[in-house]
Amino acid sequence: MIDLRSDTVTKPTPAMRDAMLSAEVGDDVIDVDPTVIALQEKTAELLGKEAAIFMPSGTMTNQIALRCHCSPGDEFVCESQCHIYNYEQGAFAQLSGLVAKTLDGEKGLLKAAQIRGVKRHEDDHLVLTRLLCLENTHNRGGGKVYSKELTQELCNLAHEQGLLTHLDGARLFNASVATGDSLEVLSKPFASVSVCFSKGLGAPVGSCLAGSRDFVRKARRARKLFGGGMRQAGVLAAGALFALENHIDRLAIDHENARLLADAVASTSSFRPMDAIPDTNIVIFHVDEAWGTAKKFAEVAKERGMLVIAFGPQSVRLVTHLDLSTEQIRTACEVIREIGSRVA
Numbered sequence: 001m002i003d004l005r006s007d008t009v010t011k012p013t014p015a016m017r018d019a020m021l022s023a024e025v026g027d028d029v030i031d032v033d034p035t036v037i038a039l040q041e042k043t044a045e046l047l048g049k050e051a052a053i054f055m056p057s058g059t060m061t062n063q064i065a066l067r068c069h070c071s072p073g074d075e076f077v078c079e080s081q082c083h084i085y086n087y088e089q090g091a092f093a094q095l096s097g098l099v100a101k102t103l104d105g106e107k108g109l110l111k112a113a114q115i116r117g118v119k120r121h122e123d124d125h126l127v128l129t130r131l132l133c134l135e136n137t138h139n140r141g142g143g144k145v146y147s148k149e150l151t152q153e154l155c156n157l158a159h160e161q162g163l164l165t166h167l168d169g170a171r172l173f174n175a176s177v178a179t180g181d182s183l184e185v186l187s188k189p190f191a192s193v194s195v196c197f198s199k200g201l202g203a204p205v206g207s208c209l210a211g212s213r214d215f216v217r218k219a220r221r222a223r224k225l226f227g228g229g230m231r232q233a234g235v236l237a238a239g240a241l242f243a244l245e246n247h248i249d250r251l252a253i254d255h256e257n258a259r260l261l262a263d264a265v266a267s268t269s270s271f272r273p274m275d276a277i278p279d280t281n282i283v284i285f286h287v288d289e290a291w292g293t294a295k296k297f298a299e300v301a302k303e304r305g306m307l308v309i310a311f312g313p314q315s316v317r318l319v320t321h322l323d324l325s326t327e328q329i330r331t332a333c334e335v336i337r338e339i340g341s342r343v344a
C-alpha cells in the first residue's frame with residue numbers, strides 16, 4: 001500500500017529503533033530521565049528558547065500552552081481552519097474555560113489588517129483577549145508556510161496590543177526546510193512554540209513545547225494535571241532525538257514528491273490542486289462533482305493500492321513522508337492520472 005493519508009503513518013527505521021533500544025532512562029516524573037533532558041535541551045536550542053518540555057502529543061503541547069498563557073474567561077485568536085480550533089475537541093473550552101475568536105485566512109494565512117485592533121476593549125461584559133495562535137505550516141491550508149516576515153508582522157501587531165503569542169509548529173521543520181530560514185528565526189516572535197516529532201520527522205511518539213524557563217516550569221505542572229507525565233520516557237525521546245539529528249534535511253525530498261503529486265493532479269481533467277506548486281509536503285485537491293465525491297476517490301484509490309484521506313465532501317488530502325520512495329510516488333502519480341482522466 002502507498003499510504004498518503006498522513007506523515008504520521010511512518011514506522012521507526014531500524015536505526016531509530018536501535019537508538020530507542022539503547023536509550024539511557026530514568027523516571028522523568030520523580031526527577032529526571034537523561035534522554036528526555038537531552039531531547040528537551042536540543043529542542044530548546046534549535047528553537048532558540050530557554051527551555052522545552054517533552055509531551056505525548058501535539059494536542060497536549062498546544063492545550064497546555066493555552067492553559068498556561070490564559071485564564072478561564074479569556075479569549076484567544078486563531079485562524080478558523082487551524083488544528084487547535086478544529087481537531088482538538090474544543091479542549092480549550094472543555095479543559096481550560098477559554099473562548100476562541102476565529103478569523104478566516106487565505107489558505108490558512110492571516111493578514112496584518114485582521115490582527116490590527118483584534119483585542120477587545122476592557123468592559124465587564126466582554127471576555128479578555130489574551131493570545132494569538134498561528135499554525136506553521138498550515139495543515140488545512142495545504143501545508144502553507146508563514147514566512148518569517150509575515151510571522152514577525154502579525155506577532156508585532158499582537159504584542160503591541162499586549163497579547164501573547166503561541167505557534168502550533170507541528171510541521172515547523174517543513175517550513176524551515178522549505179524557506180531555508182532556521183527554526184530559531186521562525187520561532188523567534190513567539191512566547192511559546194509547539195513542535196511534533198511524530199509527523200514528517202518520523203518518530204513514533206512525541207512533541208515538545210518550548211518557551212521561557214518560567215513558562216516551561218508552569219507547563220510541567222500542567223502536564224502532570226493533564227495526565228502527560230511519563231516515566232521511562234527516554235525510550236520515546238531517543239526516537240525523537242534520532243529524528244532531529246537525521247530526518248530534518250531529508251524533508252526536502254517529501255516536498256519534491258508533493259510537487260510531483262500536484263503535477264499529476266493538475267494534469268487531470270477532473271481534479272484541481274489547491275496549489276499548483278505546494279509549499280511543503282501536503283497536497284489538497286478538489287474533485288469535480290461530475291467525477292464523484294472525495295469519498296469515492298478514496299475508495300477507487302484504495303483498490304489501486306493507494307490510501308488517501310477524504311478531507312471534505314469534494315476535497316482529498318495527500319501527504320508525503322519518509323516511508324514513501326520516489327518510485328512509489330511515481331506509481332501514485334500514474335494512478336491519479338489514470339483515475340482522473342475518466343469519468344467514473
Ligand SMILES: *Cc1c(COP(=O)(O)O)cnc(C)c1O
Nearest residue numbers: 057058059060083135139168170
Ligand atoms: C498533528 C497536528 C497537531 C498535533 O496532533 P497530535 O496528533 O495530538 O500529536 C497539532 N497541530 C497540527 C497542525 C497538526 O497537524
